[in-house]
Amino acid sequence: MPSMILPALAALALPAPQADDADLRVAQLRDAALEDDYAYAITEAITTELGPRLAGTAEEARARKWAVTTLTRMGFKNVRDEPFPLKTWVRGVERAMVVGENSQPLVLTALGNSGATPAAGLTGEVVFFPTLDDLKDAPDGSLAGKIAFVSHAMTRTQDGSQYGYYGAVRRQGPAIAAAKGAAAILIRSVGTDSHRMPHAGSTVFPEGTAPIPAAALAVPDADQLERLVGRGAPVRVALTLTPRIVGTQNSGNVVAEVPGRDPAAGIVVVACHLDSWDLGTGAIDDASGCGIVAAAAKRIMDAGRPRRTIRVLWAGSEEVGVFGGKAYFDAHKGDNHVLAAESDFGADRIWRLDTNFAPANKPLADRLAAALAPLGISAGRDPAGGGADVSALVSAGVAGVDLQQDGTRYFDLHHTPDDTLDKVDPAQMRQNVAAWTAMLAVVADAPEAISATK
Amino acid sequence: MPSMILPALAALALPAPQADDADLRVAQLRDAALEDDYAYAITEAITTELGPRLAGTAEEARARKWAVTTLTRMGFKNVRDEPFPLKTWVRGVERAMVVGENSQPLVLTALGNSGATPAAGLTGEVVFFPTLDDLKDAPDGSLAGKIAFVSHAMTRTQDGSQYGYYGAVRRQGPAIAAAKGAAAILIRSVGTDSHRMPHAGSTVFPEGTAPIPAAALAVPDADQLERLVGRGAPVRVALTLTPRIVGTQNSGNVVAEVPGRDPAAGIVVVACHLDSWDLGTGAIDDASGCGIVAAAAKRIMDAGRPRRTIRVLWAGSEEVGVFGGKAYFDAHKGDNHVLAAESDFGADRIWRLDTNFAPANKPLADRLAAALAPLGISAGRDPAGGGADVSALVSAGVAGVDLQQDGTRYFDLHHTPDDTLDKVDPAQMRQNVAAWTAMLAVVADAPEAISATK
Ligand SMILES: [Zn+2]
Ligand SMILES: [Zn+2]
Numbered sequence: 001m002p003s004m005i006l007p008a009l010a011a012l013a014l015p016a017p018q019a020d021d022a023d024l025r026v027a028q029l030r031d032a033a034l035e036d037d038y039a040y041a042i043t044e045a046i047t048t049e050l051g052p053r054l055a056g057t058a059e060e061a062r063a064r065k066w067a068v069t070t071l072t073r074m075g076f077k078n079v080r081d082e083p084f085p086l087k088t089w090v091r092g093v094e095r096a097m098v099v100g101e102n103s104q105p106l107v108l109t110a111l112g113n114s115g116a117t118p119a120a121g122l123t124g125e126v127v128f129f130p131t132l133d134d135l136k137d138a139p140d141g142s143l144a145g146k147i148a149f150v151s152h153a154m155t156r157t158q159d160g161s162q163y164g165y166y167g168a169v170r171r172q173g174p175a176i177a178a179a180k181g182a183a184a185i186l187i188r189s190v191g192t193d194s195h196r197m198p199h200a201g202s203t204v205f206p207e208g209t210a211p212i213p214a215a216a217l218a219v220p221d222a223d224q225l226e227r228l229v230g231r232g233a234p235v236r237v238a239l240t241l242t243p244r245i246v247g248t249q250n251s252g253n254v255v256a257e258v259p260g261r262d263p264a265a266g267i268v269v270v271a272c273h274l275d276s277w278d279l280g281t282g283a284i285d286d287a288s289g290c291g292i293v294a295a296a297a298k299r300i301m302d303a304g305r306p307r308r309t310i311r312v313l314w315a316g317s318e319e320v321g322v323f324g325g326k327a328y329f330d331a332h333k334g335d336n337h338v339l340a341a342e343s344d345f346g347a348d349r350i351w352r353l354d355t356n357f358a359p360a361n362k363p364l365a366d367r368l369a370a371a372l373a374p375l376g377i378s379a380g381r382d383p384a385g386g387g388a389d390v391s392a393l394v395s396a397g398v399a400g401v402d403l404q405q406d407g408t409r410y411f412d413l414h415h416t417p418d419d420t421l422d423k424v425d426p427a428q429m430r431q432n433v434a435a436w437t438a439m440l441a442v443v444a445d446a447p448e449a450i451s452a453t454k
Numbered sequence: 455m456p457s458m459i460l461p462a463l464a465a466l467a468l469p470a471p472q473a474d475d476a477d478l479r480v481a482q483l484r485d486a487a488l489e490d491d492y493a494y495a496i497t498e499a500i501t502t503e504l505g506p507r508l509a510g511t512a513e514e515a516r517a518r519k520w521a522v523t524t525l526t527r528m529g530f531k532n533v534r535d536e537p538f539p540l541k542t543w544v545r546g547v548e549r550a551m552v553v554g555e556n557s558q559p560l561v562l563t564a565l566g567n568s569g570a571t572p573a574a575g576l577t578g579e580v581v582f583f584p585t586l587d588d589l590k591d592a593p594d595g596s597l598a599g600k601i602a603f604v605s606h607a608m609t610r611t612q613d614g615s616q617y618g619y620y621g622a623v624r625r626q627g628p629a630i631a632a633a634k635g636a637a638a639i640l641i642r643s644v645g646t647d648s649h650r651m652p653h654a655g656s657t658v659f660p661e662g663t664a665p666i667p668a669a670a671l672a673v674p675d676a677d678q679l680e681r682l683v684g685r686g687a688p689v690r691v692a693l694t695l696t697p698r699i700v701g702t703q704n705s706g707n708v709v710a711e712v713p714g715r716d717p718a719a720g721i722v723v724v725a726c727h728l729d730s731w732d733l734g735t736g737a738i739d740d741a742s743g744c745g746i747v748a749a750a751a752k753r754i755m756d757a758g759r760p761r762r763t764i765r766v767l768w769a770g771s772e773e774v775g776v777f778g779g780k781a782y783f784d785a786h787k788g789d790n791h792v793l794a795a796e797s798d799f800g801a802d803r804i805w806r807l808d809t810n811f812a813p814a815n816k817p818l819a820d821r822l823a824a825a826l827a828p829l830g831i832s833a834g835r836d837p838a839g840g841g842a843d844v845s846a847l848v849s850a851g852v853a854g855v856d857l858q859q860d861g862t863r864y865f866d867l868h869h870t871p872d873d874t875l876d877k878v879d880p881a882q883m884r885q886n887v888a889a890w891t892a893m894l895a896v897v898a899d900a901p902e903a904i905s906a907t908k
Binding site: 051101 | 498501502503504505506513552555556557558559561648649650651673674677678681682685734735870871872874875876877
């Protein structure tokens with residue numbers, strides 16, 4: 001290097017040995033995490049020993065107890081279950097049958113918060129709507145006594161972004177059909193597979209709208225019902241759904257910490273949700289997320305005390321309305337959070353990094369991107385939202401990081417009976433752990449303050 | 455061509471113009487069938503309008519009636535339903551739950567001929583056997599009051615040949631467990647998928663062995679139960695299965711014909727089975743086979759009367775024990791059958807031709823191979839068996855042709871709820887129709903006699 005430019009470089013070069021040490025340490029932690037076994041072991045245990053963990057049920061309570069024991073054994077500090085009350089909905093019988101000349105069963109599942117049919121079921125003529133907009137256009141009262149069938153079809157994307165638009169049929173469709181007097185509503189599952197696997201998920205009936213029976217047909221069954229309707233003759237379906245509210249039960253968030261060296265440097269919270277839908281064992285949604293964030297936090301912990309406290313949040317009741325995230329925000333909004341992130345999109349590889357950092361944190365964003373690049377991850381342009389359980393924090397101004405997972409096959413499995421351990425690819429899961437470990441190594445030890453963009 | 459060898463060629467060359475005309479006609483029929491719509495339309499109608507068609511039920515009876523109407527409308531002659539009595543087994547409730555510390559539901563389905571548990575279920579400790587041989591080795595009486603669990607695992611092959619060996623766990627496992635005093639048996643589904651889709655199918659309890667409750671776990675559930683057993687503590691399962699025999703009902707074979715010009719030239723029978731398991735709509739097993747053979751026969755019929763009669767057999771009760779094939783053989787073994795073939799392995803492309811022709815029929819085998827080669831089909835070395843519903847004919851000495859379909863994904867779907875129309879690829883189905891059309895064009899008009907090897 002020519003000596004004449006040494007003075008100019010000197011100011012920049014001075015911290016370089018330290019920076020290089022930090023970068024090297026991040027790289028070593030990252031690469032060691034490519035051999036991680038913690039995340040898969042946690043996911044295996046949650047799905048095998050606990051199984052389905054519907055929010056508010058005894059199964060979720062058992063899972064929280066297991067989580068406190070496990071995270072304590074792993075060496076985390078301040079491990080606790082933070083309970084909160086939850087009006088708890090549970091599934092009952094679910095059965096549907098085309099009646100008449102083409103009589104045959106259909107595979108479906110009740111949506112969360114669905115109303116119930118009489119125990120003996122109800123029978124109604126099917127009124128077909130290709131899309132949610134078509135349902136919205138139906139005249140008021142036109143569905144009295146009828147079963148609305150909305151066959152809004154989602155397609156496959158890597159970023160899963162269609163869930164927003166196409167998921168509306170599940171979230172809002174039942175309330176719209178109820179307002180128009182429908183006796184019940186069937187929707188095409190919000191999913192990208194073609195298996196006899198209905199996709200569960202919550203729907204919302206606003207105050208004042210009495211819940212009607214609402215269910216998702218498996219995709220092949222929605223195809224079948226479309227074909228039968230297409231024959232031209234009226235199609236009648238006999239439907240029995242007997243879900244019920246079992247009163248107010250306890251749900252809860254499990255929290256564990258890696259205490260930081262510098263209490264004033266604030267808290268980095270990494271989240272997942274421990275509850276799951278009841279049809280599968282919640283492997284990709286979201287035992288794997290809990291395995292990934294806990295594994296990464298443990299790897300940082302075992303490498304020496306970080307500057308900032310890392311708080312692991314295994315939220316409860318995410319699936320039924322992000323009640324765990326809300327409870328966490330209410331209880332902890334006064335804590336000194338500096339960054340929030342969540343793993344809740346399966347266990348397939350991370351391909352993109354999004355942040356919402358203030359411009360002053362560009363050097364931090366650059367170090368983060370550099371640390372992740374060797375894993376095949378590049379920076380995207382979406383502002384990070386943090387993920388469901390920490391979105392309230394991010395909305396309130398906490399910086400967020402989104403480590404975007406490949407969602408190509410996520411909605412094949414999402415909320416179905418098929419969400420089981422065999423769907424988790426250990427190699428891709430390790431790439432996740434490496435990315436989360438690198439991210440935590442960068443942000444938990446970053447010397448600068450971390451702020452979100454305004 | 456040097457003139458000096460013309461005399462030697464002349465004897466061979468003399469029939470050539472005729473042969474070329476015949477070959478050309480076969481090629482034209484074959485290639486036109488690549489645009490076929492009949493097979494898919496039939497498959498679509500069977501699966502959509504009829505749905506599941508369990509042997510001996512009202513649904514199978516409805517299907518036979520539909521079949522007679524449809525085949526008559528298509529222009530076939532002598533269309534009739536040939537009924538026979540069937541002791542009819544139907545599914546009931548099916549529910550399984552691991553009880554105790556790791557309580558969770560398991561997905562399973564009763565095997566055909568399974569016995570029933572008490573209505574309230576039974577609970578037993580699971581005794582794990584990795585393979586059927588391990589079950590066979592269990593000491594007599596060692597399973598008293600226990601639930602045997604045999605996790606014999608099939609793998610994927612193109613020719614589906616593993617179904618013979620690995621299917622034994624379903625066919626024989628329950629009787630073996632019963633003989634050793636087991637209260638019930640659970641097997642890993644005989645399937646190659648990893649979905650929460652149990653694979654149904656018949657089991658056999660010999661005279662004198664009282665049926666015990668017998669069910670197939672979905673593959674992920676077998677994995678799960680293996681992991682739970684692997685924890686070391688005793689695993690108990692609560693099982694409710696309430697299938698029952700609903701007495702002797704009618705099943706039947708539907709038969710239709712393309713009458714030949716030369717009654718003395720005999721009958722070529724092409725078969726499929728119309729009944730299906732009750733969990734899916736029997737698309738690949740075997741509505742598609744019925745579509746393929748009927749489409750090919752219709753294409754030959756529409757091109758002019760063939761020399762030999764083509765008989766289309768849509769058999770009943772194949773799934774529950776090939777009772778339709780047996781009834782057909784008993785009723786028709788005196789008919790002048792010269793060749794038999796069946797389409798019952800899905801709708802994916804045909805890749806191999808097997809025959810059992812006598813050596814004298816080598817020219818016929820060669821013409822058949824030449825007619826199929828442009829479709830990507832080459833001759834194999836297995837002796838043709840003809841397929842389940844015509845195997846009695848072939849065993850009795852009738853020549854057989856096997857148009858072997860690609861079974862790579864067949865056992866992902868076989869006997870599961872997932873056997874639905876969306877699994878049929880119309881392009882591959884057309885290749886099947888082209889192959890069957892070419893085969894029929896060759897054999898139905900072949901001038902020579904057709905004999906099986908001894
Ligand atoms: Zn989730
Ligand atoms: Zn079959």
